[in-house]
Amino acid sequence: MVDVAFQPNRTAAAQSGRRRVGLRNALRRKSMSAFLMTLPLILLIAILVIYPALYSLHLATLNKAMTKFVGFGNFEFLFKRETFWLVVKQSCIFAISAVIFKALIGFIVAHFVHNVPANKQRKWRGMLLVPWVIPPAMSTLAWLWLFDPSYSAFNYTLSFFGIGPIPWTGDAMWARFSVILVNVWYGAPFFMIMYLAALKSVPEQLYEAAAIDGANWWQRIWYVTLPMMRNIIAITTLFSLIVTFANFDIVRILTAGGPLDHTHIFATWAFRVGIEGSDIPLGASVSLFMVPILAVAAIFILRDITKRGNES
Amino acid sequence: MADVSLRKVVKRYDEVEAVRGIDLDIADHEFVVLVGPSGCGKSTTLRMIAGLEDISDGDIMIGGDVVNDVPPKDRDIAMVFQNYALYPHMTVAENMSFGLRLKNYPKAEIKSRVTEAARMLDITDLIDRKPKQLSGGQRQRVAMGRAIVRNPKVFLFDEPLSNLDAKLRVQMRIEIKKVHQKVRTTTVYVTHDQVEAMTLADRVVVMNHGRIEQIGTPNELYHKPATRFVASFIGSPAMNFVPCRLEDVGGKLNVRLTDRLAFALPPARAARYQALSRTDRLLLGIRPEHVMEARPHAEPGVEPFDAVLDVTEPMGMETLVYFTLEGSQVCGRVSPNAGAQDGSPLRLAVDLNNMHLLNEVTGAVL
Numbered sequence: 001m002v003d004v005a006f007q008p009n010r011t012a013a014a015q016s017g018r019r020r021v022g023l024r025n026a027l028r029r030k031s032m033s034a035f036l037m038t039l040p041l042i043l044l045i046a047i048l049v050i051y052p053a054l055y056s057l058h059l060a061t062l063n064k065a066m067t068k069f070v071g072f073g074n075f076e077f078l079f080k081r082e083t084f085w086l087v088v089k090q091s092c093i094f095a096i097s098a099v100i101f102k103a104l105i106g107f108i109v110a111h112f113v114h115n116v117p118a119n120k121q122r123k124w125r126g127m128l129l130v131p132w133v134i135p136p137a138m139s140t141l142a143w144l145w146l147f148d149p150s151y152s153a154f155n156y157t158l159s160f161f162g163i164g165p166i167p168w169t170g171d172a173m174w175a176r177f178s179v180i181l182v183n184v185w186y187g188a189p190f191f192m193i194m195y196l197a198a199l200k201s202v203p204e205q206l207y208e209a210a211a212i213d214g215a216n217w218w219q220r221i222w223y224v225t226l227p228m229m230r231n232i233i234a235i236t237t238l239f240s241l242i243v244t245f246a247n248f249d250i251v252r253i254l255t256a257g258g259p260l261d262h263t264h265i266f267a268t269w270a271f272r273v274g275i276e277g278s279d280i281p282l283g284a285s286v287s288l289f290m291v292p293i294l295a296v297a298a299i300f301i302l303r304d305i306t307k308r309g310n311e312s
Numbered sequence: 313m314a315d316v317s318l319r320k321v322v323k324r325y326d327e328v329e330a331v332r333g334i335d336l337d338i339a340d341h342e343f344v345v346l347v348g349p350s351g352c353g354k355s356t357t358l359r360m361i362a363g364l365e366d367i368s369d370g371d372i373m374i375g376g377d378v379v380n381d382v383p384p385k386d387r388d389i390a391m392v393f394q395n396y397a398l399y400p401h402m403t404v405a406e407n408m409s410f411g412l413r414l415k416n417y418p419k420a421e422i423k424s425r426v427t428e429a430a431r432m433l434d435i436t437d438l439i440d441r442k443p444k445q446l447s448g449g450q451r452q453r454v455a456m457g458r459a460i461v462r463n464p465k466v467f468l469f470d471e472p473l474s475n476l477d478a479k480l481r482v483q484m485r486i487e488i489k490k491v492h493q494k495v496r497t498t499t500v501y502v503t504h505d506q507v508e509a510m511t512l513a514d515r516v517v518v519m520n521h522g523r524i525e526q527i528g529t530p531n532e533l534y535h536k537p538a539t540r541f542v543a544s545f546i547g548s549p550a551m552n553f554v555p556c557r558l559e560d561v562g563g564k565l566n567v568r569l570t571d572r573l574a575f576a577l578p579p580a581r582a583a584r585y586q587a588l589s590r591t592d593r594l595l596l597g598i599r600p601e602h603v604m605e606a607r608p609h610a611e612p613g614v615e616p617f618d619a620v621l622d623v624t625e626p627m628g629m630e631t632l633v634y635f636t637l638e639g640s641q642v643c644g645r646v647s648p649n650a651g652a653q654d655g656s657p658l659r660l661a662v663d664l665n666n667m668h669l670l671n672e673v674t675g676a677v678l
Contacts, residue, residue, distance in 0.1 A: 205397035208364050213411035213462075214385040223410070227401040 059284040106191025132189035172262035314375030322369035347509035348519035390459035540675035578613035597668035603644030
């Protein structure tokens with residue numbers, strides 16, 4: 001198959017006797033053809049991932065004017081700043097709580113959709129996916145209006161119950177709540193669709209066997225559904241943790257890190273110090289901090305997946 | 313342990329009636345097999361006994377109690393599924409003890425029951441493995457073990473051997489029979505394989521189109537089928553059916569198959585069929601083993617005839633011969649030494665002492 005695919009090269013190579021034989025032999029080898037076929041992707045990754053990653057490592061070691069090598073100077077400077085530790089804390093709170101709620105809500109909604117009769121399921125699936133399909137920058141603008149302290153729909157509605165006005169984005173705790181809420185709203189449909197697919201792949205007879213064995217509704221979820229979905233839960237959680245950790249647009253638009261840096265996470269703060277503060281090396285250093293934290297999470301969760309793979 | 317009774321049980325799916333009013337009494341300790349072609353309602357019936365399907369009409373009783381609205385977990389039954397339905401994330405021991413653990417049995421009791429069942433099924437060495445590490449036969453043993461440890465009132469088997477290869481199926485069949493001899497639990501077993509039904513059952517229930525065609529011991533079904541469906545479904549190769557009619561010749565009753573071929577009925581059969589109309593369209597039902605090579609000194613009731621063989625199938629201990637009579641293919645079983653060859657004539661004999669006469673229209677055995 002591979003040999004046939006590369007036949008046109010024969011005519012091109014026919015001009016030079018020695019080169020022709022060499023090239024043809026090289027192409028005959030499967031590893032060579034495989035390498036050539038993956039080359040476009042390798043180049044793409046090299047240009048768009050490896051080069052920027054190495055370049056940011058290089059940037060992180062320069063001074064503010066990018067004229068002098070300072071080694072770990074930027075990192076030492078960061079460790080001494082309170083705002084940095086605030087950002088670390090907030091990134092963890094933001095990512096972990098958002099992912100937990102996304103997974104929880106996705107799981108519950110997936111169960112409801114799974115129990116909807118098949119002919120109506122498509123409609124529900126489509127409607128529930130809407131938050132995930134809208135570009136987050138646009139939907140966050142809508143949320144910004146909803147959160148407006150004086151004229152918003154939320155505070156207006158709550159005023160009927162004698163509650164509020166709530167400073168959705170003005171108070172540190174409420175602002176954290178708001179960015180997490182919007183992120184959960186945006187990300188839960190992804191979990192829902194993944195869990196729905198996983199639910200569909202659990203054989204119906206396992207539930208029947210469990211029903212006969214005496215399991216009630218909760219025990220069926222705990223002993224059958226969750227173990228059967230463990231891999232997909234682990235993968236989606238990891239994936240979402242990485243994406244949420246690196247989130248930028250929602251926080252940037254909703255609070256821009258405010259009030260008083262109390263909603264900044266790594267990406268928004270890196271933007272603040274790097275681009276807005278014109279200290280690109282410091283911004284690069286901030287963003288590099290995400291790598292070890294996410295790497296640890298990835299190792300833990302992926303290790304569990306391979307272990308599970310061997311078991312079953 | 314308990315008896316199981318079905319009273320006019322009906323299952324409707326929207327417009328379709330899958331089960332159309334079944335009456336069945338299964339005695340305590342009995343092994344009953346529901347058999348029939350796919351779509352005959354046998355699995356649905358079993359699932360209704362299990363409580364996995366609602367009953368549209370009628371009553372199901374287990375141990376004398378009506379269980380129509382009792383959920384599966386409270387019916388005290390155990391079920392073995394076709395694809396085993398083992399929990400893939402649990403070990404064999406965990407799979408077997410799952411039901412007991414849910415009911416909060418003491419640990420010591422669970423352990424002793426699992427050990428005992430594992431010993432009975434010869435899976436003691438596999439107890440810590442996961443289902444993925446087991447072969448099909450081993451998985452089926454575990455599924456049976458899971459049923460046994462519960463010590464339920466009724467065992468339900470839903471085509472448990474269909475996923476196994478032919479050799480393993482025979483082995484597991486014997487295994488199931490042994491287990492039933494030991495534990496004596498009332499068992500309802502569903503299969504589409506008539507050999508399984510015949511070999512395992514105390515009584516066989518033949519179902520077709522959501523109705524029970526006949527209930528009886530394996531021998532009754534084989535030798536005294538009530539309908540054409542039962543006659544053709546039980547037995548392999550299947551019973552032959554040849555259109556025929558009765559005629560009186562010189563005070564004797566004959567069965568005429570073709571213009572040139574007619575047999576005089578043996579006295580017992582003649583007496584039985586005497587009252588039948590001579591003009592009715594009938595079918596002669598005869599099993600392949602009652603169509604054999606002609607022997608010089610034939611017993612009474614064994615009538616010789618000549619046939620031209622279409623196809624022969626040497627099976628080793630016998631040869632199956634196929635020929636055509638009045639447009640119907642007929643199968644006979646002859647000795648491998650009878651000289652049967654494709655396309656060649658052979659003198660055969662039919663044992664009319666074991667014949668059946670059926671009404672061609674109603675399919676009833678007369």
